[in-house]
Amino acid sequence: MRSFLKLLFFLGILLAALIVAGAWWANSPIALRDATVDFRVAPKSTLRSAVAQMQEAGVGVNADLLALLARWRGVATGIKAGSYSVRQGVTPEELLAKLARGDVTQGESLLVEGWTFRQWRARLDQHPDLKHDTAGLPEAEIASRLGIDGAHIDGWLLPDTYLFDKQSSDLELLARAHRAMRKKLDVAWSGREANLPYKTPYEALIMASIVEKETGRSEDREMVAAVFVNRLRRGMLLQTDPTVIYGLGEAFDGNLRKRDLQTDTPYNTYTRSGLPPSPIAMPGLAAIQAALHPASSDALYFVARGDGSSQFSRTLDEHNKAVGKYQKGGK
Structure with missing residues (x-):
């Protein structure tokens, strides 16, 4: 009996020592490769695979001990995928809590209204927090991967500030922007005014891109849309410089010349009637609403x-007088 009690006593001491040692380990700083280590836990990762990803990034945590701590805390199957950042001094307890909460770090990118895909792409290509899966791909290939008919991406991505897990794919971000534009355009199209000169939502998107580029102040947006809608209804040329500039592409040097207005291209609305073949920029929601709800006006x-x-x-007489007053210094 005494031997049994001694054994129990010994086991109790051992268990207490293990608990103390475990608590000490759980609250001691983890060795990190650098002062701050960023790592990503892939979707559907188990705790052990997550630890392997952390170790590869430079987090020197013991997989077996962290697994025991996770089971003790009841979070062994509750690890959240995403991008994380830890600093010197972080403990296994803190690391596990971060993984269980999904306390991920996020990157951010503002995709600007009125920019072209070429401009957006240049910004994304320089973003340090994105994985650049589109690098080297032609625009037509990116459009195909996004499910966009045709080779033109302009117009099909919704301008907004996008948050994303660090080191996620730039293609994923573009796909989100495309889905958002599809959804917003469908809703706006369903609530459009009657008797507009557009046959499809895409034509409305083209008009919205023109309105976006031609509007200097937000309060003028519906009037700008009214002018172009009125011209379409009357069969007049739109005669808008931004479409000509878009058609020039990289050849445009910042100076629009008379010969540019006279040179026929699919986007020259001085030489061709109707809308250009595709949007000329990424319109925001306000421009889309203006295109589908233009002001009630007979301005041309x-x-x-x-x-x-x-x-x-x-x-035209009123317009010529306005041109003389505001652009030629007339009185």
């Missing part, structure tokens, strides 16, 4: 006043 012309706003006119 507008000219920039020089302060960001526009002067709208119903007749």
